[in-house]
Amino acid sequence: MNSSNERCMDNFIDWVESRNADEPEFIQAVRDLACDVYASYSERKAWQSAKVLERLSEPDRIISFRVCWEDDRGDIHVNRGWRVQHCGAIGPYKGGIRFHPSVNTSILKFLAFEQTFKSALTGLPIGGGKGGSDFDPRGRSDREIMRFCQAFMNELYRHIGENTDVPAGDINVGRREIGYLFGQYRRLANTFSGALTGKDIEFGGSHVRMEATGYGLIYFLRCMLARRDQDLETQRVAISGSGNVALHAAQKAIDLGARVITLSSSKGVLHHSEGIPGKEINRVIELRMDSTELLEKIRAAAGGDWHEGEKPWQFECDIALPCATQNELDGEDAKALAQNQCLIVAEGANMPCTETAIEIFKDRKILHAPGKASNAGGVALSGLEMAQNASFSRWEQQRLDEKLLEIMQDIHNQCVKHAGEHDGYVDYHRGANIAAFNRVASAVLAQGIG
Structure with a gap:
């Protein structure tokens, strides 16, 4: 420049x-x-x-509202709710709902911004949005979760719909919460439509939806490795987090022959130098429990070392998959990965690497896939769920898995095309940004000023 x-x-x-x-x-x-x-x-x-x-750089709109709900003791609580509709130039706003005390306008704006360009990379007609609340679901009963979701939807339903804005799940919003949200939407709107994705298969959900982000991450990683004439067999993979994305990424990586050596929570890291057994991942993947408790269950069954207050990036690995939260991997972590000869960092969360970390990856020629590319499997499957809802059909699991693989391969090819290759190094970060921006910018320009 x-x-x-x-x-x-x-x-x-x-x-x-x-x-x-x-x-x-x-x-x-x-x-x-x-x-x-x-x-x-x-x-x-x-x-x-x-x-x-x-x-x-300015969202189409930001909707902010009060959420009042009653706990099991009859006490009234007041939370804040938001929906950021960032860009609908390519299709209906699309993006998750997050329930967490850290949720605020800045986080939702960044997530909606990222979602716009992530959606663009999928090639599907969907835009970018994000929503959530500062509600903390930890320690709450199922009935309290239901009442909160219903109160949240009492306002949100006015602003969403299958051709307007289609929310999905995110942190602390899984199938249970989507079920409560969808049920309240159906009652208020008096219509059964694909206004949310991530639903149970019994009422309009899709096969592979829960696995999609983690599986998509591994499919993208396989493409990166293939360009180096490598595969996942025996690769040591360090994963952060122990939620939906981390567990399904671990499951698929192990199925393809990798050794997953870490999973983590906000309290520490479980490290297993020989690799966490796939059967233990499969066993806990359907459990709903605190992440630390889940890791303790894996450790009790399979062994490994618990490192209180540590991150996964201090251990020798070939591949690092940050799957927890934004800015979890900083400059010191990046230096540790480089020192330990890490070859690839592929993001399973949204913007999990700091700007300093990304600069270190580029300087050390560590291949780095940004979340808007490698994390796009979830929104891709959401788009396919929308297509099934619109046609009143249900596609088979194999067809959806094949389609997910095809989309992730196409995203990888877009990144390579727009980044180019220099002495065997592909700047996936740059390629993803350019490919996504070109599509969104062309759509915005074509639709005039407004």
Whole structure:
């Protein structure tokens, strides 16, 4: 990028920062994209004239609302709820609902921003959005979870629909919560439609939906390895997290011959140098329990060492899959991975690597796949669930798994095409950003100013 473009990009980032004070996650996500796309953006005068990048740095709308609900003792609680509808230029807004005390506007804006470009990479007609609440479900009864979900949907239902905005699950929002949310939506809207994805198979859900993000991550990883004439056989894989994505990624990696040596929670890391047995992953994958309790169950059955307060990245591995949360892998972690000869980092969470970590990966020529590419399996399957709902059909598991594999292979090819290959190194991060931005920007430009 020449000095003139660098000044223009710096001015753009300054503008974003001035408009989004105290929203560091959102600013990080915008800056991450802009750094990779600004050189090509500056060459497209029509894009610049229409202020496409500026428009995409502002959500279409942010809906904020109060959520009042009653606990089992009859006490009333007041939480906040949000839905960020970032961009619907390619299709209905699409993105998960997250229930966690850390949820705020910045996090939801960054997730919706990332979702827009992740959706674009799938090639499906879906846009980007995200929603959630600062509600903490830990320690709550099933009845309390139900009442909260119903109260949340009492406001959200006005803003969603199969051709408008189609939420899905996210952290602390699984099949149970989607069931309660969908049931309340159906009653309020008086219609049975594909207004949410991630539903149970009995009422419009899809095979492979729960596995999709973790499986898709491994399918993308296989493509990265194949370009190096390698496969997953005997590879040592360090995974962070122990939720849906981490467990299904571990399951698929083990099935393909890898050794999964770590899983983690917010309290520490379970390390098993010989590899966690696949049968133990399969055994706990359907259990609903606290992540630390789940890891203790695996350790009791299979052995391994528990490292309190540690991260997975200190151990020797060939591949690192951060699958927990944003900015979990920092510069020091990246240096540790480089020192331990890690070859590939593929993101299973949204923006789990800090900007400093990404720079270290590039400097050390460690292949790095950003979440908007390697994490796209979940939204891809959500899009396929929407297609099944729209046609009142149910596709077989094998067909959906094959389609997921095809989509992840296509995303990988897009990344390689737009990044190029230099001395055997592919900048997947740059390729994903450019490929996704080109599709979204073209759609925004074609639809005029608004």
